Amino acid sequence: MQLLVNLTSKELDRFLEFTNSFIIGLENYSVNYYEISLDEIKELLEKYPNIDLFVSLNKNIFNKDIKDLENKLISLSKLKIKGVLFYDLAILEIVKRLNLNLDLVIHQTHMITNYNICNYYHDLGVKYGYLSTEITEEEISEISSKTKLELMAYFIGHPIISHSKRKLVSNYYTYAKKENKLDYNVIKEHGKDSKKYYIKEDKKGTNILTYDILNGTKAFTILKEKLKYAILDTNLIDEDLFIKILSLYKRNLDKKLSNEDLIQEVQDLIGENDGFFYLKTIYKVK
DSSP states (O other): OEEEEEOSSSOOTTTTTTOOEEEEEETTTOSSSOEEOHHHHHHHHHHSTTOEEEEEEOSOOOGGGHHHHHHHHHHHHTSOOSEEEESSHHHHHHHHHTTOOOOEEEOOTTOOOSHHHHHHHHHTTOOEEEOOTTSOHHHHHHHHHSOOSEEEEEEEEOOEEEEESSOHHHHHHHHHTOOOOOSSEEEEOOSTTOOEEEEEEETTEEEEEESSOEEOHHHHHHHTTTOSEEEEEOTTSOHHHHHHHHHHHHHHHTTSSOHHHHHHHHHHHHOOOOTTTTOOOOOOOO
């Protein structure tokens, strides 16, 4: 298994002691990723020639995007990138039609949930599958045993809950006649057991993320032999804290830290919130 860091800047030096695998978004084509231009991707690869860089193009594609998207994909196919994360099947169709030398990652947020889906995309030529954050460790283990897709799963960070093309934040501030000065706002449910969430709007719409940091370390210790990549997301996490977590994961993979100690030390840093890894969301009628 390799540690795959979701970036929030172009500065990689602090991470390189622990991993050489990264995700970054392509400007105007990604949702909930730090975005840079095609030229900046070229510069990043020139500065760090030994990294494995995945580029996210995970937004919905519209007819007006197609020509520019084709040109961007052709340019990416000429670079030494590890793969392209995609949501919209237009990207799969373009890559196949133009016979581009690009490894693809099916990344549909909540939809990659079982081995039948994974095998379907594998048969279409997709190499990697980015699993949903809403399935259990047991389900991920089953998927890994029944698909040829190389799998990646999200273990540390603030997972995205939903994306809307609507301008939900600016609409609220317009209605309330207030000025929004925050990059991320916090919203709260009503009721006794209400939860808080981060909400951020950009030119592509509005993203809602968990407020508490997901700590999937227990599941990681079980799944690390079954997956290709473990995703650790720097977004909204203090960099020093993130480096501590990343270093602990690396020590565990290098067999210098036991599973039990890894679980305890990460829990001491960010608490015990294992999301859906041990919480079933689908039940069969008996």
